[in-house]
Amino acid sequence: MDAVEPLPALPLESWRPTKETLHRFAQIVGKVALAKGIRRNHWWHMTYRLTARGWTTVPLGSARNGPVFACTFDFFDHVLRIATDRGIEVEIDLPMQSVATFYGDVMTGLRDLGIDVVLPHPHPFDLPDAARPFEDDTDHAAYDPELAQRAFRVHSQVGRVLEEFSATYSGKISPVQLFWHTFDLAVQRFSERQIDMPATVDSVTREAYSREVISAGFWFGDAKVPEPTFYSYIAPEPAGLTDRRLPAGALWVPSGSGHAAYYPYDKARLSPDPVGAALEFFQSVYAAGSELAGWDAAQLVCWGGITDPVLEAKHSWPEWPE
Template identity: 25%
Template sequence: MIEHLAWPALVYEDLAPMVDYVNRLVQVAGKYTLNELFEPGWGDVVLDVTPRGLMTPTFRQHGVTFTVHYRLLDGDVVIETNTGSRTLALRTGSVAAFHTSFCNAAAELGMPRPGSTVICEIPGASSGLDRDHVERSWDHDAAQLIWAGFNLAADALETWQAPYRGHRPRVGVMWGGFDLSATRYRGVSTLPPPDRPAFVQHGMVEEYVSVGFSFGSPETPDVGMYAYIWPQPDGLEGRSWGVDGAAWHPDAGLVLLPWTTVRDTADPHQAIVAFGDAVYDAAVETAGWPPDLVGPRFDGWHMSRTPPPLA
């Protein structure tokens, strides 16, 4: 648990331009995850939240082992491989220019090019990564806030996930939607809606509970936590969601907990954990999820101070 890092104010209008820019940039290296074996819900495509930014998993493709680290606090991207490394600056410019620089560096290191240039999950993004010539400004202060939001939320969501005994991919950033995701799978197959895009249908092949963090959107401009249960059960109206100010929004199909509300609590970290627990409780009570998939929260090396579960 992070004990000494302040919970900063995160305002959608202030961060939206930079969030849009970084979202496009991380899709360049994010495309490599699509070459990996499929894990339910695309659980293995997430970017890790690191001490300096966002980082891909380790890839082993075309005889090269590599990672790509978007160091938001440093304003650069570090490509590390078994054949060498390259550092690319993150600065004011176009996504297309970055894409060209990235592909040139990848070629020098013997890496394959990213397999796609499609910009996904960004409304209104009609051009590809290699044809997005819009000049965008690099804002160092906004980059720090983006990292801080992801970092604090990831810390809390990792605490929430720890006692779950079922399948749970690591907590990380979905580079398409640019949201932090923590998902619990039940191991029960579902039938995805046929009118959804293929990649969405692939993400809905099992029942799951998802709790995450988002910087908002034009339709929902509040920065904060979100959660939902798939398939969506009846009976979510009028429930308590663990934190005063968290509420069910039926039109969006989401339970939302604004960042401003989290910051105002006595313990923001614990507030997010309580929010996640309340969402799982709702899955148990309204959708028949098994309560025994969640064990006690042992406190690591201090587990001797944690009461054991009763037989």
């Protein structure tokens, strides 16, 4: 692994079996967070945050009946570590585990820590085997430690890119977070506009898109998009969005009821300035979307994380956000 490479290579096919197993591991623990987290707007309580060694849930549990705990994937020790505010923890190995054995170990570990968790639907979400309970999945059992660590390295670097992009916006914005259901790393910028949806729209979608949002993110690829890809979209999509030009190599593609902008990770990775190329892509979609949707972008701008105009005047900012 090249420690100085801004965006390390990770072709989807090189680690697909590990990815498919790890995605299901992430969903198991993500459903624990969904069950035991304190609900936050847009589902922010059940996502993962990046650490220097892997992913972690936010603190889970209640002040009323505890314990407070967190679940952390460590891609250097290759364990899931469940630790409580009472100073005790359990570790569950990631290698040599099927989804079934991992699920059993997680539920046993939680019980051993005095944490009572019942998952209402202990099945994969929106995956080909969604009808099969986790406890019956002995097919997904691949975990290559080197590839898992390399994938985390990609997440770590992309997370820094998304944090840098986030630092230019002073409005309502999500953390940089890993959504375990779709396995994408993303950050969302919101306006105050409330979105009316038909009563038939499911509760997950209603909460995720209850406000107008511009999302920027990355996924490793899947059957529909078979390569690592940066993406960005605005929901609801304003008229004329796909007429706006994107940086070289990026394109608008149909997605759901609208479109998303895709920029292949490898195009950014092989450019002279990989980080700058990714930032230019994200900014181009935000600039187009926010203008067409009528956002006050000038009021919301926040170069370098500074909102005070006196402090801002003392700094010079890069060319890419213009």
